[in-house]
Amino acid sequence: MPDLQPFENRSADHLRLVLESGQIGIWELELQSGLAVRNGTHDEIFGYDQPLASWSYGQFLDHVVDADRARVDDLQKTAVEESREWSFECQIRTFRGDIRWIRAAGCPLKDAEARIVKLIGHVIDITDSKESQARLRLITSELNHRVRNMLSMIKSLVRMSARGATDISQFARSLEGRVGALARTHQLLIAHSPDSMKPSAILKAELSAFRGYEGRFDIAVSDEAALSASASQGLSLIFHELVTNAVRYGALSVESGRVEVRIARSDGAVEVSWKECGGPAVSPDRTEGFGSVLIARALAADGTSELNFAPSGVECHIVLDVA
Template sequence: MTKSSFPASGGDHLDLLLATSEIGIWELDAATGKALRNLRHDQIFGHDQLLDHWSGDVFLTYVVEEDRKRVGALLNASLTDGEPWSFETRIRRADGVDRWISAKGVPKFSETGEVTKLIGHVIDITATKLTEDRLRLLSKELNHRVANTFTIMNSMIRHASKKANTVDQLALTLMERLAALARSNKVLVAEEAERSSLHDILKMELEAFLGWQKRISISGKLHIWFSGEASEALALIFHELLTNAVKHGALSVPSGRVNLTVEECPDRRVKINWVETGGPSLVGDRRTGIGSTILQNAMRDEGTVKLDFAAEGLKCDIVINDSFRREAPDIPEPVAPAREDQPIADDGAFSGQRIMVVEDDPIIGLDISDILKSRGAQVIGPFTNVASALKAIRDKPDAVLLDVNLGQETTDVVASQLSDLSIPFLVLSGQFDSSDLGAAFKGVTLMSKPFRERDLVAAVHRLL
């Protein structure tokens, strides 16, 4: 058999490689200081055509001032000492646009060991640098939010413990406020992670008060976008207002209503007015608890929240400063109506049902098991890895609650086998969008963590 190989020059293939990889190549003559380049090289620096002249000194004029001395020193070291030339730097192109480049060069020597020229390449790495900056920002923001969340939780426990008369009352208060934090987090980690619309914030909060939505009227522009900090603050504010209205205010009696109006001011401030009518008379001198504290301090220095405990009903005026707003396309969309909330299932509702739990977190697994067992279910598990879950499926449980990620494993294969055996299952995951899951989870019901006991029980009822 005759062997074949590319020609030693490989010219056509090298040209193809350079063209498709958008690499600029250059060759700098050490004696004259002049440089040869390809067209892509000069395009990286903002020129549509090759310039008549290029040199190391010309190149340094494009390097931003704060990097110029460092890059120049590297160039001199390469020319005088024969050191490889490798660096990343920012440049300002001929059209005034700032970009990031990565450049590498190696020296070529004469027979006497002197540097005769440098050859190398240059690549535009702006997209990579922006991604790195984005990841650093997200990491910093995540650390900040986690620290703040734990601090908020500590405050909630401390304040709620002062007002609760029973352990059950304390637990209920804490679960409600933690759920509010979780809902605000859902808004913040949606597609627009750095901003959320007033529409989305209200929709998320109202979903937790389904039985009262028909008595809440909303008017004004809702597709106003706010920063992550403002979105979190507004989510907590609306939760406290809704909770107070249901427990003590207008929504605590059948005749009560809440009117919420939104006004966009000429100076770009946003005014939100919450007015309760038809409820029980309020006492003007109210003790300040954590709810009032959250309301009055949530906007920090970027807005104000004023409470008026008028006899005819609570009034709350919220003002959000322009600094908390973010730009986004304004797409009109009304708040979607929600179904009436379902009553929580009685004890014994799952009597005789064999329900399998697949969850790697021991605390969450224990909590789910307790919820199911308290209603008469026979709980199988919890299983914390795929192998044990697959083995347990052979006994064909009546339903399965399935986490997506088990440590380093995913449960796609478990989901596929459940579908093949026609065993109904509910997916419990920290992910908020089922489209992010694998094909094995297509069409299944997704319940995002954390979840309310009421919602979990209702979802299991629908499975069975």
Template sequence: MDDSSFLNEGGDHLDLLLATSEIGVWELDAATGDAVRNLRHDQIFGHDALLDRWSAEIFLTYVFEEDRERVGELLRSALKDGEPWAFEARIRRADGVDRWISARGVPRLAPSGEVSKLIGHVIDITELKQNEDRLKLLSRELNHRVSNTFTIMNSMIRHASKKASTVEQFAETLMERLGALARSNRVLVAEEAKRSSLREILTMEMEAFAGWQKRISINGTTDFWFSGEASEALAMIFHELLTNAVKHGALSISSGHVAIDISTGPDRQVRIDWVETGGPALPRDRRQGIGSTILQNAMRGEGSVTLDFAPEGLICRIVVNDGFQREVPEAPLAPSTLSVEEPPAVDKSFSGVRVMVVEDDPIIGLDLSDILKARGATVMGPFTTVATALVALREGPDVALLDLNLGQETTDDVARQLSKLSIPFVVLSGQNDFSSLDEAFATAPLISKPFREQDLLNGLARFV
């Protein structure tokens, strides 16, 4: 095809471009106020076919009333002063649907210097605006949640320090509660069904207390779905109940048992009764600590938690109001047993084992080094960049501990090189979604932050 043929067919190419880019084009006559436009233009405003007539006045009737004066003034300025006309506004289409548009026009001048017409385009930006709104909402929620989390941590430190008699006891209590916070956060960012399912909340907390399931019975359906706030509250409540039962209650001796009875009440309330039997007798005089405070205030006015410290065992009734519930997903979760088996704890010396640590956070890196050195390992690192980690591989580590993200870079290249050299590694990450990992990570154990020391040691011990 020669150049002239291509130019002659330019109109077809332009039509194709406009059609595939979803752009409405228009040309407004300054003298008459009437406009010509393409079909996509009128479709953006809710019409299946071109209208017989379009004008600036007709256009403004579609604009939301609170935006109308601003957009009209911009149009008048463009026609009077020859300024470009650009804006974003909300419209209500002919079919009653509310949308966002972005429009831009530029003036064309007559020989006299006056504006003779405006030509421009309009596009539907509703999806973009919705994404912006979601990001703003997520940002506000993240700021709120981070602030609350630090406040909760401060409270935990103050209360734990009052009751702990040794530094070790204080550290253990604090780490357990921080782990509960982390697990509740994973519930909030999980898939919608899992995030809201009572079954998944119970499963998640029982994973942290694996080994006790045979002495816990669950009666009634767990197919209830709750809001994110309720999921977080219930995760904290069950953590406190399990912790108390293991340390002081029914699960602290071999004859004890816990029954979790689930039922529904009036106004779509969900009732969860935690009943301990067979444990040690509870003292009559009890001092209320942070555990009881968490239990009694966790539902934030959308339910209640009542505690009965009966001599034969603790009875806790949790009531969740309708306002904290969600509709059942269209594809409900398949039945599950809520049973979790804990792998046996590995008590193994790492003496003589060279462990390469790839972690960019200095505090976490120091903690990992201390844990490994206490077991006799020789620690290489911590390495905080991919480049330094790749160089360190020349020294031949026996096993590696690998964070997924180092600042703005990922450790995919390190994982591939480790796999190529047949050096096993364990992944340690604060990331919640591992579905998009490179195939080099396929066989590596995945441990989520914050981690339990025993989980970390178990993951490494399988390779040494």
């Protein structure tokens, strides 16, 4: 190739650089004896700290995991019979006992009588790439699941908000606030930090939408745990309804009112206690509105929530299931 002519005198140096920087193992297999010569990187890929004195096709097959061995061997035989490239991916068990992924390719070499006498090729470790692909598939699957759940929840919010609204502006305000609560929780979920999915973090995120009221909360956490995505979304909606109602009608609607929140962990669950005090007296004859219905249903199978309109202030006891 004309473009390679300037490198002909240094071709061995360039090849060595490519092999070392790319961590590429190369091999040359003699078909009659089954013995192969190879570089040091080849043996390192198969888990050997020092190059072995000899290497055979049988040794290679012994490293290939049981589930892949017959397929790889059949591909090699077909490549020789049809005089074409031998290319495959498979898992191997290294000398150290680790399971790794490799990608290998080889091509036949013929003698003066056009008989295939050797295969030459290369092998690389692709374990990191395979693990990245698996993580990407997992993340994509989780994202699809979360988006479906989010859309279902928004659909329910639209339907239920419309049912309780008296005019378009009220409907828009209530829906915007509830969807905003979901959006704030989504930001916590994509942070990929277990701490961001704990009840205290979800509450603080919700309070960030109610500037000026954070100092009127007494929050005590004795122990807590990270929640699932669906439980986090449900809890954010509950907190949004509780804070909204407290600001409009409850303890936070007057200067003297405060809210106590206690978070503690029990066997297989995290309990959240919400208690308002110092606000207007609560009427025992309150009718159940959409907010109350949402609080009761938001957690679905992830826990329970019980709302109590005590005369001294609204109380809510939330139990969240955790693994």
